[in-house]
Amino acid sequence: MASVIRRLKGRDFLTLLDFTPLEFKALLERSKEHKWGLVKSNVLRGKYVAGIFEKPSTRTRVSMSVATFDLGGVFLELPTSSLQVSRGETFRDTAQVLSRFVNAIAARVKSHSTLEELARWATVPIINMLSNKFHPLQALTDVFTIIEFFGSKKVKIVFLGDGATNTNHSLMIASALAGYDYVVGAPRDYWPDKEIISEAKKINEQTKGSLEVIEGPIEAAKDADVVYTDTWFSMGISDIEKRKDLFPPYQVNSNLLSHAAPHVKVMHCQPWFIGQEITEEVAYGPHSIAFEQAENRLHTAKAVLEVLSI
DSSP: OHHHHHTTTTOOBSOGGGSOHHHHHHHHHHHHHHHTTOSOTTTTTTOEEEEEESSOOSHHHHHHHHHHHHTTOEEEEEEGGGSGGGGTOOHHHHHHHHTTTOSEEEEEOSOHHHHHHHHHHOSSOEEEEEOSSOOHHHHHHHHHHHHHHHTTOOOEEEEESOTTSHHHHHHHHHHHHHTOEEEEEOOGGGOOOHHHHHHHHHHHHHHOOEEEEESOHHHHHTTOSEEEEOOSSOTTOOOHHHHHHHSGGGOBOHHHHTTSOTTOEEEEOSOOOBTTTBOHHHHTSTTBOHHHHHHHHHHHHHHHHHHTTO
């Protein structure tokens, strides 16, 4: 894997579509080495990461900042309200200026096009901490966590609820890279982006994974090894009443889990809204591994930061 790691140096981390199955596996292996303490603690010594935030954040903000500090670097928290972009400066100029001060730019943004603009003009790696289209850091962590519980087994992952979210888009891609069987159960108006479905299916041709998108939540959950859900009311959505009507059948509750495999694990990227997409007895019950997911954000963040060799 060393040669694979070397060719990732200096790369951007905007979407997992930019990585091959072998490169994705190398990131997972490196994440494990970081979790086990097998990587030098000073690999980012003298390095600086600019963290741009257009949106609120807990897990991503803290994991990225702690990962940078743990590896010997410095993380600069830069909410856009404190930058000149809030007064009209372009992201083009921001990227070129920051590239002269820091070794990487990590950004949590409203529009994926903002990340693409930063990547176009920056001379340092750009890391996607979340956009409206993708959440690759979360998906890397999700597969890493699944491997911890299931090893090398080919698992069936079921995502229920809003299939058009950044979380689902990235997890579809990550599952394809890992060769998993992936099912999305969602109302038809909230199915994933067709282009991303097509790209994930192309990857599945290499890895022998599968992807299916259906409407029925019970049908989707049948024999699932992992059931995954996310909030129905993400930041910035406007069709609240429509969602209230369509999404209740997709709630992850004890009845739905009875159709999954007995050993099923329940995942959620959090924050969750108890009583909406997931019930309390499931969220805090024996099947839930959401907090293991959250913990692993630290180790995968270290892998991404270190492998990019910032």
